[in-house]
Amino acid sequence: MKALVLREAGKIELTEIPKPVVTAGKVLVKIKAAGLNRRDDWIREGKYPNIKFGVTMGSDGAGVVEAVGDEKDQPWVGKEVVINPNIDWGSDPEVQSGKYTILGMPVDGTFAEYISVPVDRLHHKPFHLDFLQAAALPLGGLTAFRALFRRGELRAGQNVLISGFGGGVAQFAFLFAQAAGANVYVSSGSDEKIDKALKLGAKGAYNYKKQPTYPELWKTKGGFDLVIDSAGGDQINNFIKVLKPKGKIVFYGATNGLPAKLDMYRMFWNQLSLLGSTMGNDNEFSEMLTFVSKHQIRPLIDSIRPFSKIVESYPDITRPNKAGKIVFQV
Numbered sequence: 001m002k003a004l005v006l007r008e009a010g011k012i013e014l015t016e017i018p019k020p021v022v023t024a025g026k027v028l029v030k031i032k033a034a035g036l037n038r039r040d041d042w043i044r045e046g047k048y049p050n051i052k053f054g055v056t057m058g059s060d061g062a063g064v065v066e067a068v069g070d071e072k073d074q075p076w077v078g079k080e081v082v083i084n085p086n087i088d089w090g091s092d093p094e095v096q097s098g099k100y101t102i103l104g105m106p107v108d109g110t111f112a113e114y115i116s117v118p119v120d121r122l123h124h125k126p127f128h129l130d131f132l133q134a135a136a137l138p139l140g141g142l143t144a145f146r147a148l149f150r151r152g153e154l155r156a157g158q159n160v161l162i163s164g165f166g167g168g169v170a171q172f173a174f175l176f177a178q179a180a181g182a183n184v185y186v187s188s189g190s191d192e193k194i195d196k197a198l199k200l201g202a203k204g205a206y207n208y209k210k211q212p213t214y215p216e217l218w219k220t221k222g223g224f225d226l227v228i229d230s231a232g233g234d235q236i237n238n239f240i241k242v243l244k245p246k247g248k249i250v251f252y253g254a255t256n257g258l259p260a261k262l263d264m265y266r267m268f269w270n271q272l273s274l275l276g277s278t279m280g281n282d283n284e285f286s287e288m289l290t291f292v293s294k295h296q297i298r299p300l301i302d303s304i305r306p307f308s309k310i311v312e313s314y315p316d317i318t319r320p321n322k323a324g325k326i327v328f329q330v
């Protein structure tokens, strides 16, 4: 079968490897669609913990169950599924275990025609989504869901700023926050994406490349209850300035690196919280899928490409005009 394999740091190859043999407790899924994440590119570059060469990459996938290792799992055969990319979250819902990993490194992932996964990683594909839309969901949807609702404790009527609307995770944060009845504001480095967010119902939007961030945000009535960010860097101090007292910043990435300084004075005086968030536990994955079905949420897809173009598609994950997820038809 065809699979995308990491050969060495900086070198990925679409190649032929043996089809996985299904064993006890596992199922064989024929992948129909797979989604690209920023994580896949960090791994390609070798900038990720526990890198192993020869591994099939990819965290996001949806497909059809073709075979099962145990007789009792026979009812899954032929079912349309989406795969939970968590491996060994562990028993504490608040934090992952020391054994925690994500599908696609160091465990073989979804960028292949077939994948063998434990049966408890399967979830029924949301009925209203096709395979391509479902494959856009797992990693980004889970990260956004936990960041907003568990860590950020977002409630209807609150003001939330989603920083970097064009990001694969940020778009889910935007869609989920809207569905939850929050007043959603966005930032983006692109006017086109700002227009798109406003058309989708954002209450306000600003271009972080053009406008002086702080005064623009300050116009937001009463400030923000919550900011969701993955860019990091010095702008965190602007977020601190525009939070309401007892507001929260939840961050799940630091693409632009660390801040040179942190306005701790304002943080302690205004009872602010700065919270890290990573992925989400298995219950949150189920809850996220239920939420997506209940609100009929459809992921924002940047582009759909044939699997044969996956190697040349990787650089596009950092393309500034990308908006939403890049998805492959396998």
Ligand SMILES: NC(=O)c1ccc[n+]([C@@H]2O[C@H](COP(=O)([O-])OP(=O)(O)OC[C@H]3O[C@@H](n4cnc5c(N)ncnc54)[C@H](OP(=O)(O)O)[C@@H]3O)[C@@H](O)[C@H]2O)c1
Pocket: 037, 038, 039, 042, 139, 140, 143, 163, 164, 165, 166, 167, 168, 169, 170, 187, 188, 189, 190, 193, 208, 230, 231, 235, 252, 253, 254, 255, 256, 277, 278, 279, 317, 318, 320, 322
């Ligand atoms: N901890 C976790 O569990 C977890 C999970 C998923 C991702 N991550 C990390 O989170 C980061 C984002 O992931 P992703 O998959 O969403 O990546 P992505 O699709 O590549 O999105 C990155 C987005 O960051 C935005 N951005 C860049 N500079 C910015 C700035 N100065 N201010 C605000 N936004 C800025 C851009 O938004 P615009 O295009 O709108 O300008 C860009 O689209 C990555 O570092 C990734 O590794 C962590």
